[in-house]
Amino acid sequence: MAINKIEYSKKFQQSLDKLMLVSSTSGWMQDNAKNIQYDGGDEVKIPSIIMQGLANYDRDNGFVRGSVTLKYQTMKMTQDRGRTFSLDAMDVNESNFIATAGNVMGEFQRTQVIPEIDSYRYSKMFALLKAKTRVTEGYDPDESTILGKLEDDIAKIEDVVGTNVELVIIMSSITRKILSDSLKGARRLDIADFKQGEVITKVRVFDEKPLIITPSDRLKTAYKINDGKTTGQEAGGLVADTAAKDINWIITPKSAPIAVSKQDKIRIFEPNENQGADAWKLDYRRYHDLWIPDNKLTAMWANTK
Template identity: 60%
Template sequence: MAVNTLQYSQQFQTVLDQQMLVGSTSGFMEVNAGQVKYDGGDTVHIPEISMQGMAKYDRDEGFNRGSVTLKFNPYKMTQDRGRTFSLDSMDVNETNFVATAGTVMGEFQRTQVIPEIDSYRYSKIAALATAENKVTTGYTPTVADILDKLDAEITDIQDVIGEDEALIICMSTKLRSILNNADKFHKYLNVAQFTAGAINTKVRSFNDIPILGVPSSRLKTQYVFNDGKTSGQEAGGFKADTAAKEINWIIMPQRAPIAVSKTDKVRVFTPDINQKADAWKIDYRKYHDLWIPKNRLAAIHVNVGA
């Protein structure tokens, strides 16, 4: 063989990781993973710094001693997902295997993996915000009040954290037409360049805060992630829970959500090695999760529909 199966696996993993970062609407959250310590396994460690405030300076005694604590809190990764695929050897030979399998796996990640990961992340942010009473519920946006509502929620956040923190708005694309026709549209909305790691794209902005459009199917408060075995869940994938509500938008600091996403294993077995069939076998595994450190939850607000 000109290229061994390990090289195949490395090729796929590199391409799929890049596709995941750029194709996902929540890909910017992975840039924040540089804040964590992760050495493999199911646990990441996120730093938390606490310190005492200022004290009076004494001209005789000098400084009052203060303390600073840096600790790495452990967070468990919970989303361990995967699938195995077979490509019959009669349908694909070694010379075009990379092209054919690359197309199949790229399409799988684009249509199945990326939407699922986006949906999980936004629903988890909504759950964390709900636990901290950082949610507005029952709001139906209109052209008359959408900008005022956005401005009020942004002001509430900036009143807590100041105006220097870079915020981001993740908004349902269903609201685009409402924004287009909103009162004072041209006064507050413009186009800006949004850059985060490998992501570099033009987006709308509201008072210089970028707005990332997210398909409404990925902005629900709750989902069911099928296990692939239970009756009714054999097809795998995910779906909105019957109790789910639509999320209009999420406003948060860009650095707040920390997402770790690993294409943990892409394994390739040739037809000669595959014992079950005369076919190429591809194992795909995605290990991921999202967290927001507690000291950043005060700067997050989720707006949920009726």
């Protein structure tokens, strides 16, 4: 059975008919990994310091002795994902060079890698918050109640960290539309700059909090990770778990989620380099995960249907 299905045409349209998809919405989390010391292996230990509070000063005996505890939280890398493709040299030629290595790998990253990475990160955030009971469950967004619900969840965070921590709100465009309708023209939704690495984009903000608008199919509470080999999982990627619920929003300090990539690599071998076939060999590997230190989870909240 043929590996690829390359359709040949008598008349060629030079530009590729691309799927209309949202680019990565979680890339800003990678900025938080710059202070992580990662030299290999599958673990990183993140330190935290625990100290006792103030005690009464005794004018005869002086200070009450306190203690300092340094402990490490172990974070593991769990997502080692990849694919290899083979493009026969004639397939590339007879498709009028539309099926080139650059086009194929560019589309693979845009249509497969980016949605999977986003989906994994948001579902992982939910799972960590669920384990810490930092979740409001069972709410169906409604124009008459959404504003109060969102403000309640924000208040739970600000009660812990105050109002000076930069918060971001991750939600779907469908939920954002309900929120917008509920405001009825009140100037609480605006446009502002949002820095993601070296790139600055324009995003909507609610009460000065950036809204990270994400496709709803990437905002599920749980996904099944296909291994690409087992029967029924050959398509690879992530599929929403049958018991998954929709995530209405996740509220987090911008500095809390740490998205780590050890490997984000493309290898392209030309037919003359490929010893196995007269074909282009295309390899992609992504070794990554998302981490949130325990002490940051108290400053986050999720809300689900």
